[in-house]
Amino acid sequence: MTVSKVCQDAAEASAVVTQLTTEQKDRLLLDMASAIEQHQDAIIEANARDVAAAREAGVSATLVDRLTMTERRMAGLTRAIRTIVDLPDPVGQVVNGWTRPNGLLIERVREPLGVVAVIYEARPNVTAEVAALCLKSGNCAVLRGSSMAMETNRAIMAALDTAIAEHPDVPAAAVQLIDDPSREAALELMRAKGYVDLLVPRGGAELIASVEQNATVPTVIDGAGNCHLYIDGTADRDIATAVTVNAKTSRPSVCNAIETLLVHRDLAADWLPGVLDALAEAGVEIRGCAAVREVWPKAVAAREEDWGTEYLDLVLAVRVVADADEAIAHIRRWGTSNAEGIVARDIDIARRFVRQVDSGSVFVNTSTRYSDGGEFGYGVEIGVSTQKLHVRGPMGLEALTTVKNVVWGTGQTRVVA
Numbered sequence: 001m002t003v004s005k006v007c008q009d010a011a012e013a014s015a016v017v018t019q020l021t022t023e024q025k026d027r028l029l030l031d032m033a034s035a036i037e038q039h040q041d042a043i044i045e046a047n048a049r050d051v052a053a054a055r056e057a058g059v060s061a062t063l064v065d066r067l068t069m070t071e072r073r074m075a076g077l078t079r080a081i082r083t084i085v086d087l088p089d090p091v092g093q094v095v096n097g098w099t100r101p102n103g104l105l106i107e108r109v110r111e112p113l114g115v116v117a118v119i120y121e122a123r124p125n126v127t128a129e130v131a132a133l134c135l136k137s138g139n140c141a142v143l144r145g146s147s148m149a150m151e152t153n154r155a156i157m158a159a160l161d162t163a164i165a166e167h168p169d170v171p172a173a174a175v176q177l178i179d180d181p182s183r184e185a186a187l188e189l190m191r192a193k194g195y196v197d198l199l200v201p202r203g204g205a206e207l208i209a210s211v212e213q214n215a216t217v218p219t220v221i222d223g224a225g226n227c228h229l230y231i232d233g234t235a236d237r238d239i240a241t242a243v244t245v246n247a248k249t250s251r252p253s254v255c256n257a258i259e260t261l262l263v264h265r266d267l268a269a270d271w272l273p274g275v276l277d278a279l280a281e282a283g284v285e286i287r288g289c290a291a292v293r294e295v296w297p298k299a300v301a302a303r304e305e306d307w308g309t310e311y312l313d314l315v316l317a318v319r320v321v322a323d324a325d326e327a328i329a330h331i332r333r334w335g336t337s338n339a340e341g342i343v344a345r346d347i348d349i350a351r352r353f354v355r356q357v358d359s360g361s362v363f364v365n366t367s368t369r370y371s372d373g374g375e376f377g378y379g380v381e382i383g384v385s386t387q388k389l390h391v392r393g394p395m396g397l398e399a400l401t402t403v404k405n406v407v408w409g410t411g412q413t414r415v416v417a
């Protein structure tokens, strides 16, 4: 099926999907979770084929890890879908309301966007997560996953299709996977004006540049994560160590892992060597500025391009800075507005950092790895917005709605002055 046909079908289906009741949507999501469990073997087998092809193509170990579906990850996925069932339905929520002197009651009421399309990375769980968030928020989903995850995505979609087929009240086009892994198909999706109400591109610089050049549909960019952690001179050293190691090593392939550590010069001599030892022991390659190499000579010399690189791997750029202002300036120069963190005991310094750092989420005395829909209480996320409109950071159900102004009158007519 062509991409434009997929989008047209989705737009047609959205007339029904936007009107589904909370009960209808929740029943469907529960059946989707069960169908994924029933198809687990087929999904894991398909994933093994994707993983084998990725290994053969020389894809890095951390990216292969991101592609891999294990039984534990499958369980996490179905748990997340059931969590979304338990979340309140945003559709129909009255955001606020007021009465005008002429008696008109104005209400701002949440409603679905219609058709949400997502172009996303080689992480197959996203296929079902996005489908679940879109449906719960009353939207149709058009999914364009990575060619690297195509077999797994097809197997997950087959499971979702069996669940949808059990619900005659839900159109088959409520969730569709674009079965064409070509870039041309992605371009066609970017240009499906009139059919796609929101396109969320989740990916790196090349994808984002293509969307910025080619998209005629509305977009929320969910771009790269060149994330920073600044350790202030006032930091609690144990917290600083734990947060640094977690932010770099707990899952280095994801967009919320840190790529650069900025350290106040007061900590260079005594705290920094210890944490770099711990990171090196965990397999992290350190690329440091001259001041870092002075206290920890094993570091590779950092070059200018290291500050702008998102390694998505066990590599960390480290720089010693004079103070929080220099750290903020560094982040403003090199950051990607995804997630940044500070460890500091001085609350005024922490507040200044929060105000001046231009990022979707800022973490104080905790890890940037919490930039995640599940961790924010959204069940999962559609993506992590790196732009300012209409949402920043992890995008949950509300981010997939708009607000309609409903004006209740009792026969008022406008008088022209």
Ligand SMILES: NC(=O)C1=CN([C@@H]2O[C@H](COP(=O)(O)OP(=O)(O)OC[C@H]3O[C@@H](n4cnc5c(N)ncnc54)[C@H](OP(=O)(O)O)[C@@H]3O)[C@@H](O)[C@H]2O)C=CC1
Binding pocket: 119, 120, 121, 122, 144, 145, 146, 147, 148, 181, 183, 186, 187, 202, 203, 204, 205, 206, 207, 210, 221, 222, 223, 224, 225, 226, 254, 255, 256, 310, 338, 382, 383, 384, 385, 386
């Ligand atoms: N902010 C967020 O929510 C997220 C951000 N990311 C960011 O994504 C990057 C890593 O993921 P990675 O898989 O390498 O991302 P890529 O940008 O390589 O791929 C993401 C998706 O975009 C597609 N794509 C890439 N380039 C183009 C293009 N020019 N035209 C059309 N489609 C394109 C890919 O297709 P194909 O694979 O078939 O080439 C894939 O489906 C990191 O920068 C990470 O931070 C990742 C996930 C979430």
Ligand SMILES: N[C@@H](CCC(=O)OP(=O)(O)O)C(=O)O
Binding pocket: 066, 121, 123, 253, 254, 255, 256, 369, 371, 372, 373, 381, 384
């Ligand atoms: N949800 C993620 C964060 C956002 C994300 O999906 O990032 P990525 O793995 O780069 O696609 C997590 O920490 O698990």
